[in-house]
Amino acid sequence: xxxxxxxxxxxxxxxxxxxxxxxxxxxxxxxxxxxxxxxxxxxxxxxxxxxxxxxxxxxxxxxxxxxxxxxxxxxxxxxxxxxxxxxxxxxxxxxxxxxxxxxxxxxxxxxxxxxxxxxxxxxxxxxxxxxxxxxxxxxxxxxxxxxxxxxxxxxxxxxxxxxxxxxxxxxxxxxxxxxxxxxxxxxxxxxxxxxxxxxxxxxxxxxxxxxxxxxxxxxxxxxxxxxxxxxxxxxxxxxxxxxxxxxxxxxxxxxxxxxxxxxxxxxxxxxxxxxxxxxxxxxxxxxxxxxxxxxxxxxxxxxxxxxxxxxxxxxxxxxxxxxxxxxxxxxxxxxxxxxxxxxxxxxxxxxxxxxxxxxxxxxxxxxxxxxxxxxxxxxxxxxxxxxxxxxxxxxxxxxxxxxxxxxxxxxxxxxxxxxxxxxxxxxxxxxxxxxxxxxxxxxxxxxxxxxxxxxxxxxxxxxxxxxxxxxxxxxxxxxxxxxxxxxxxxxxxxxxxxxxxxxxxxxxxxxxxxxxxxxxxxxxxxxxxxxxxxxxxxxxxxxxxxxxxxxxxxxxxxxxxxxxxxxxxxxxxxxxxxxxxxxxxxxxxxxxxxxxxxxxxxxxxxxxxxxxxxxxxxxxxxxxxxxxxxxxxxxxxxxxxxxxxxxxxxxxxxxxxxxxxxxxxxxxxxxxxxxxxxxxxxxxxxxxx
Amino acid sequence: xxxxxxxxxxxxxxxxxxxxxxxxxxxxxxxxxxxxxxxxxxxxxxxxxxxxxxxxxxxxxxxxxxxxxxxxxxxxxxxxxxxxxxxxxxxxxxxxxxxxxxxxxxxxxxxxxxxxxxxxxxxxxxxxxxxxxxxxxxxxxxxxxxxxxxxxxxxxxxxxxxxxxxxxxxxxxxxxxxxxxxxxxxxxxxxxxxxxxxxxxxxxxxxxxxxxxxxxxxxxxxxxxxxxxxxxxxxxxxxxxxxxxxxxxxxx
Ligand code: SF4
Ligand code: SF4
Numbered sequence: 055x056x057x058x059x060x061x062x063x064x065x066x067x068x069x070x071x072x073x074x075x076x077x078x079x080x081x082x083x084x085x086x087x088x089x090x091x092x093x094x095x096x097x098x099x100x101x102x103x104x105x106x107x108x109x110x111x112x113x114x115x116x117x118x119x120x121x122x123x124x125x126x127x128x129x130x131x132x133x134x135x136x137x138x139x140x141x142x143x144x145x146x147x148x149x150x151x152x153x154x155x156x157x158x159x160x161x162x163x164x165x166x167x168x169x170x171x172x173x174x175x176x177x178x179x180x181x182x183x184x185x186x187x188x189x190x191x192x193x194x195x196x197x198x199x200x201x202x203x204x205x206x207x208x209x210x211x212x213x214x215x216x217x218x219x220x221x222x223x224x225x226x227x228x229x230x231x232x233x234x235x236x237x238x239x240x241x242x243x244x245x246x247x248x249x250x251x252x253x254x255x256x257x258x259x260x261x262x263x264x265x266x267x268x269x270x271x272x273x274x275x276x277x278x279x280x281x282x283x284x285x286x287x288x289x290x291x292x293x294x295x296x297x298x299x300x301x302x303x304x305x306x307x308x309x310x311x312x313x314x315x316x317x318x319x320x321x322x323x324x325x326x327x328x329x330x331x332x333x334x335x336x337x338x339x340x341x342x343x344x345x346x347x348x349x350x351x352x353x354x355x356x357x358x359x360x361x362x363x364x365x366x367x368x369x370x371x372x373x374x375x376x377x378x379x380x381x382x383x384x385x386x387x388x389x390x391x392x393x394x395x396x397x398x399x400x401x402x403x404x405x406x407x408x409x410x411x412x413x414x415x416x417x418x419x420x421x422x423x424x425x426x427x428x429x430x431x432x433x434x435x436x437x438x439x440x441x442x443x444x445x446x447x448x449x450x451x452x453x454x455x456x457x458x459x460x461x462x463x464x465x466x467x468x469x470x471x472x473x474x475x476x477x478x479x480x481x482x483x484x485x486x487x488x489x490x491x492x493x494x495x496x497x498x499x500x501x502x503x504x505x506x507x508x509x510x511x512x513x514x515x516x517x518x519x520x521x522x523x524x525x526x527x528x529x530x531x532x533x534x535x536x537x538x539x540x541x542x543x544x545x546x547x548x549x550x551x552x553x554x555x556x557x558x559x560x561x562x563x564x565x566x567x568x569x570x571x572x573x574x575x576x577x578x579x580x581x582x583x584x585x586x587x588x589x590x591x592x593x594x595x596x597x598x599x600x601x602x603x604x605x606x607x608x609x610x611x612x613x614x615x616x617x618x619x620x621x622x623x624x625x626x627x628x629x630x631x632x633x634x635x636x637x638x639x640x641x642x643x644x645x646x647x648x649x650x651x652x653x654x655x656x657x658x659x660x661x662x663x664x665x666x667x668x669x670x671x672x673x674x675x676x677x678x679x680x681x682x683x684x685x686x687x688x689x690x691x692x693x694x695x696x697x698x699x700x701x702x703x704x705x706x707x708x709x710x711x712x713x714x715x716x717x718x719x720x721x722x723x724x725x726x727x728x729x730x731x732x733x734x735x736x737x738x739x740x741x742x743x
Numbered sequence: 744x745x746x747x748x749x750x751x752x753x754x755x756x757x758x759x760x761x762x763x764x765x766x767x768x769x770x771x772x773x774x775x776x777x778x779x780x781x782x783x784x785x786x787x788x789x790x791x792x793x794x795x796x797x798x799x800x801x802x803x804x805x806x807x808x809x810x811x812x813x814x815x816x817x818x819x820x821x822x823x824x825x826x827x828x829x830x831x832x833x834x835x836x837x838x839x840x841x842x843x844x845x846x847x848x849x850x851x852x853x854x855x856x857x858x859x860x861x862x863x864x865x866x867x868x869x870x871x872x873x874x875x876x877x878x879x880x881x882x883x884x885x886x887x888x889x890x891x892x893x894x895x896x897x898x899x900x901x902x903x904x905x906x907x908x909x910x911x912x913x914x915x916x917x918x919x920x921x922x923x924x925x926x927x928x929x930x931x932x933x934x935x936x937x938x939x940x941x942x943x944x945x946x947x948x949x950x951x952x953x954x955x956x957x958x959x960x961x962x963x964x965x966x967x968x969x970x971x972x973x974x975x976x977x978x979x980x981x982x983x984x985x986x987x988x989x990x991x992x993x994x995x
Contacts, residue, residue, distance in 0.1 A: 097874055097879040097882060097888050098879075099777075099882050099883075099884050099887065099888070100880065100882060100884060101884055102884075104884065125883075125884045128880050128881065129881065130774065130881045130882060130883045130884070131771070131774050131775055131883055131929070132774075133771070133929075133932040133933055134932075134933070134935065143935070144767070144933065144934060144935025144936070144937075145767055145771070145933050145935065146765065146767060146935065147765055147766040147767045147769075147770045150767045150770040150771050150774065150933050151770050151774070153774065153881045154774060154780070154878055154881045156881065157876060157877040157878040157879075157880050157881045158876065158878070159875045159876035159878070161876070267763040267765070267936075268763065268765060273765075273935075274935045277763060277765070277935035277936045278935055278936070278937070280761075280763075280936060281761055281935070281936040281937040281938070282937075284760070284761060286756065286758040286761065286937070286938075286940055286954060286976060287758075287953070287954050287957045287959075287960075287976060301808055301809075301810050303763040303764050303765060304763070305810075306763065306764060306809075306810040306811065306812065307760075307761070307762075307763045307936075311809075313805070313806050538877065624765075625765065625766075626765070626766045635770075636780035636875075636878065637770050637773045637774065637778075637780050638766070638770060639780060639781055639782065639783075639784035640769070640773075640780075640781050640784040640790040640791070640792050641766040641769045641770060641784070641792070641796075642784050642785070643798065644785045644787055647784070647785050648785050649783070649785055649786075657804070657805040658804065658805075659804075659805065688808075689800070689803065689804045689805045689807075689808040690800070690805070690808045690810055691805065692805065692806075693805065708875070709782045709875075710780060710782060
């Protein structure tokens with residue numbers, strides 16, 4: 055009879071009572087334990103000097119200033135860098151996985167080109183650059199033939215790409231984010247620069263939509279600021295209120311959750327403005343009178359209640375509470391950090407203006423842009439305001455010709471765009487798709503040429519004024535580890551290719567560009583790479599107006615009577631650029647992913663109305679596609695709303711993220727915001743079958 | 744049962760009201776303690792997460808629903824239920840500081856301790872740990888890897904205590920009287936909202952010494968008398984009430 059581990063345990067536990075007092079059993083148990091723990095392969099721990107180095111991680115949605123711990127030169131653990139203002143200590147759950155992501159099985163090991171059979175073959179960097187140069191030479195100077203998209207709005211790398219695109223006579227875009235609506239909003243209000251919020255000096259923070267603790271703006275910094283205002287065991291110094299359709303992490307952490315229907319953030323803010331105007335609030339802006347007329351005529355409490363679900367009395371109470379605070383601030387954004395358009399930000403800015411909180415400590419700030427390092431590049435705010443989704447929608451509709459070459463830098467448009475099925479196809483229509491991705495993501499797996507960028511731990515990197523922070527700032531880092539694979543920093547690739555094409559961007563290497571950026575900003579490069587952030591205390595002068603004419607066109611009352619989709623995104627599930635990191639898989643709740651099934655959430659009243667119950671399998675259909683999901687009943691969702699997580703349904707990457715759940719982006723409906731012409735997708739409705 | 748008392752008592756205090764449920768502590772704990780990634784995460788009976796963030800709610804319907812997040816490491820109980828049931832003495836509470844240790848090479852995987860622990864803080868390795876690709880190169884030097892078939896649990900990042908003591912010795916300080924903040928577990932270090940505090944509850948110079956006396960401080964399942972070394976703080980009545988298996992109709 056063979057003895058396996060199970061019989062062994064039965065024997066031991068049976069005999070143990072009687073034999074506890076004889077030493078023989080201890081010896082044999084010890085031996086047996088060793089024998090029973092046979093392990094086919096035991097990974098060896100690496101020993102060596104333990105070192106710590108500051109870095110700027112770009113794995114998460116916003117740059118995270120970290121300290122990376124390495125053993126014998128290999129990073130293995132990271133923590134927040136409390137000395138750095140950009141994220142103030144703490145790490146997000148994607149950046150916490152940074153060292154493991156660096157060794158991820160999804161890494162692209164070297165440049166690859168797609169063969170005629172659709173397979174990938176490795177090529178040398180020399181050949182890859184030659185191929186790229188040939189393709190680019192063929193389209194140089196011809197409008198519409200080259201498009202560049204970047205997923206990193208904070209890095210000077212994007213400035214290099216923008217300058218390069220300008221030299222080529224082409225367009226450079228950013229992947230959609232909350233920042234886009236804010237840039238368009240500021241432009242409509244007659245301001246220039248970048249909108250930010252000084253949360254740390256505020257005593258009342260109202261987040262409208264913006265899921266600041268998990269997806270909006272500089273998440274880790276928001277969390278640290280929130281924490282500092284409520285020291286454990288002491289009095290709360292700042293009241294936090296969250297207004298949105300779903301009891302997300304921000305709502306859970308807030309002192310109060312105000313349920314507001316998806317896509318109605320602007321109406322909510324204008325509803326507040328109504329009560330404030332009634333109480334006599336005003337502001338010295340050229341179009342104040344127009345704004346007042348607009349609000350009083352179109353955003354009366356009954357209309358606002360019908361659209362947002364917030365009763366007039368509650369709205370009045372919130373307005374009163376804000377006006378009573380000494381340093382309140384209102385922050386608007388999308389619940390899933392994209393697609394909100396400008397109206398929400400304009401409406402929130404209007405409330406801040408009525409409160410007299412623009413460019414005040416603890417209020418909404420208008421930050422200057424740091425000087426450009428690359429002269430030929432577009433200014434940051436112009437770049438941000440450009441509508442990549444609109445451009446692709448034009449291609450999908452056959453109204454705009456697809457580019458002959460498309461370059462995607464740290465961006466995964468094939469996966470991460472709204473109305474995904476159609477827009478991913480528009481990306482694939484490009485004649486020659488080049489991916490500069492570190493990982494084998496969905497875009498890389500469709501690309502004709504993959505030129506892998508090293509991770510932020512293996513290259514120089516910088517980050518300027520992430521959207522949402524309350525001051526203009528700059529951080530930078532040097533590599534913390536030797537490159538693992540045959541990768542090459544995209545900036546170096548672009549600079550090389552550019553000079554071959556006769557485009558002089560003024561620099562020869564990535565670190566030279568970053569150093570120049572620091573110098574122009576007035577920062578000390580050495581202290582940046584040692585982990586400090588440069589912070590500027592200046593704000594843009596000049597006043598802004600209410601943009602009443604834009605608001606009057608852009609804000610439309612919803613029809614009602616439909617089931618609205620409330621997408622949410624959590625850093626645990628990765629970001630639009632990074633799929634679920636291997637170590638984050640077990641952190642995902644079984645109410646969000648059950649086996650391979652995605653769970654969406656409705657409250658019991660909506661469930662009854664829809665005739666579904668816990669665990670029901672249903673099909674959600676939106677304008678852009680269908681998703682098969684399961685129902686989870688959660689009373690933290692508004693009536694007639696389905697809350698659904700983004701970040702699942704990957705088709706590329708690795709076993710940790712691929713084939714799990716559905717990509718809810720398929721269901722998001724892209725519309726156009728009147729008044730600004732921006733593509734928006736925060737109001738999506740679904741049918742259920 | 745007689746309780747062992749030590750001069751130092753390492754204690755964690757978690758501010759439930761500040762935890763946003765982001766999960767950074769869980770990820771950091773895995774990295775620090777070499778918990779292998781798992782492809783399938785929703786089978787919570789087989790996953791390994793020494794630190795687990797629970798989602799609690801007040802049980803009310805929309806719109807009165809409230810949610811709280813409760814991070815749960817091992818409680819390092821004063822009267823640990825897991826220790827006396829272990830037939831091979833793989834787990835003990837004899838370390839100065841009151842950390843309940845688990846000796847992996849001695850564990851025979853009988854899982855009595857798992858059955859005994861009311862906090863579900865112990866985990867059995869059902870699967871061979873696998874670090875794919877080159878991910879074994881990111882293994883932490885501080886914790887040995889464990890094979891399948893043994894029970895593991897949070898040990899308050901015990902090796903960090905040893906590191907802090909070594910530092911104290913090298914700087915001529917008493918290794919048994921560490922200054923506040925010298926010994927920080929990985930989960931605390933990662934937490935962006937500073938929800939986790941940690942220190943020696945017996946040392947008046949440590950923040951936790953006062954925190955545990957906060958009127959809103961409580962421990963989970965306090966009434967069963969296991970004397971946990973993890974405290975929680977919440978201003979919300981319903982959070983505190985749930986901590987002791989409170990049922991609304993119950994008389995206390
Ligand atoms: S929490 Fe569980 S495993 Fe930890 S000491 Fe207490 S009984 Fe043991
Ligand atoms: S104290 Fe250490 S082992 Fe315990 S949960 Fe925290 S990180 Fe994990």
